[in-house]
Amino acid sequence: MKPATFTYLRPKNIDEALNYLAEYGDDAKILSGGQSLIPILNMRLSTPQYLIDIGRIEDLSYIRDEGDYLAIGAATKHIEIEQSALVKESCPLLHEGIQWVGHKQIRNRGTVGGSIAHADASAELPCILSALRGEIILAAVDGEEVVSPEEFFLTYMLTSIRPDQLVKEIRFPKLQATNGWAFVEMARRHGDFAMVEVACVVELNNLGQIEFCRMAAGGANPVPCVLELAEEFLIGKYPSEEVIKEAGAIAMEMVDPDGDLHGSAEYRRSLTGVMVQRAIKAAVERAGKVRNDE
Template identity: 40%
Template sequence: MSIPAVFDYHPAKTVDEALALLQQYGDEAKVLAGGHSLIPAMKLRLSQPEHLIDISKIQELAYIREENDVIAIGALTTYTQVEYSDLLRRVFPLMPECASHIADQQVRNRGTIGGSIAHADPSADMPGVILALKAELVIQGPNGKRTVSADEFILGTFETVLEPNELLVELLFPKPAAKTGSAYTKLSNRASHYAIAGCAAVLSLDSDNTCSAASVVVTGAAMQTARASATELALIGKQLTSETIAEAASHAAEGLELVGDIHGSPEYRRQMVSVMTRRAIEQALERA
């Protein structure tokens, strides 16, 4: 089956208009941003919303700007805008680096950062970067706005804290400390470019090059994008030698519910998580 089920289409021009439609149709509605995840699911009839609310034309949600000690990014900012942003390349090079690894140019031209996070696909690239950078996510609903941390936002596979009548509208990133480096590495499916196993790492160093902070997140290998807490603990307070890094990376898959499919067994993914984590940490260290 390659034709979606019948639905009503509602283009929204403002956030308030989109929220009013969500309030009206509730669980019967789906939000369309870039559409690269939702439309294929609808064609396969894995998703059959009765109402489709198109927010892609809401210009007020597409921006990247500096606000004091925070970088604010609108939820409808595209991967291409992220990839070529001079501001992000200067402050958060991890984000443009990650965006350049996502699918192909056509997808990057349409896909949005907020859409990816709200979809919460465990094989997607950007959710891992959002977690690694410890972003704050601004959610708007009928009762106003609320802010949650990236770690609180994703609950599971394709599951987030968003209520049916809410939208993710903005992402806020605190500027990094001095001597901070980051990297994103992944083993990708050559057909879809999704991550079979990937890692986003952010490291900060003290004046004596001791690791003062570490944020390490695993993508693709588990049932949800997840923080490698054991690896983070193994890095903080240490001089990051090749031995220290290898030992820390060996714990990256601990506590994760690893996936097994045609692309790799859980055991294979465990090994690849360790490899990708080690490479990401090494690159982040060089950049710090």
């Protein structure tokens, strides 16, 4: 199938894009890398009157070190994040996780803003952003708004963005040099969407106890699930086999997956427990290495 007829608009800068959105937002779709939107248009699951192509706006493509966090422009391509030395050094969790987004061809065109706005329950970037408690900057002609992932992701492919807003920037908190991290994923084939994925960051104290933990699961709920109860449980504990197993059990209780053709609800719940255990073990191992090197 081919898309229904639409008017193609290519704004030269952010202001022009926001003006188009103010005028046509209710009948328009933003086009960025097109990796999700084009198939949707081709199948006529969406038939917007206007397409506003932001993919070539230079001011929306950047990776900046802002001290505590990395500011990434919405139109920055996945491949640029994957290849960024700054990302690898300051947010290795993001560097590890982005390599799980589809195939290289997808990452060559897909953008960080597109992944966040598309809000697929299994997508890697929303899960990483949620684990790190990052922020999303929304822009409209009447100003900007900073929202948390919790405020932004409402349910499957539904966010709190208004029709006249665009995702302008995503802020990923940087990791500390003493943090251990892991992004683990289970997908049926390489490049497929995750059945379940887990992003985890830990820090150990001098005694080897877990002092800090950030963790979220994707694919197990309609939106990324911040595993707060499991995080709290781990604080102050030695990461023994038993403790990690218990954290996995707590995480399983925190998710309420739906079944689909890739796996039943029970399978996804059980997989969440397994992936949480793997993520903690891998993150603890990396954190332990840092401690030993000190």
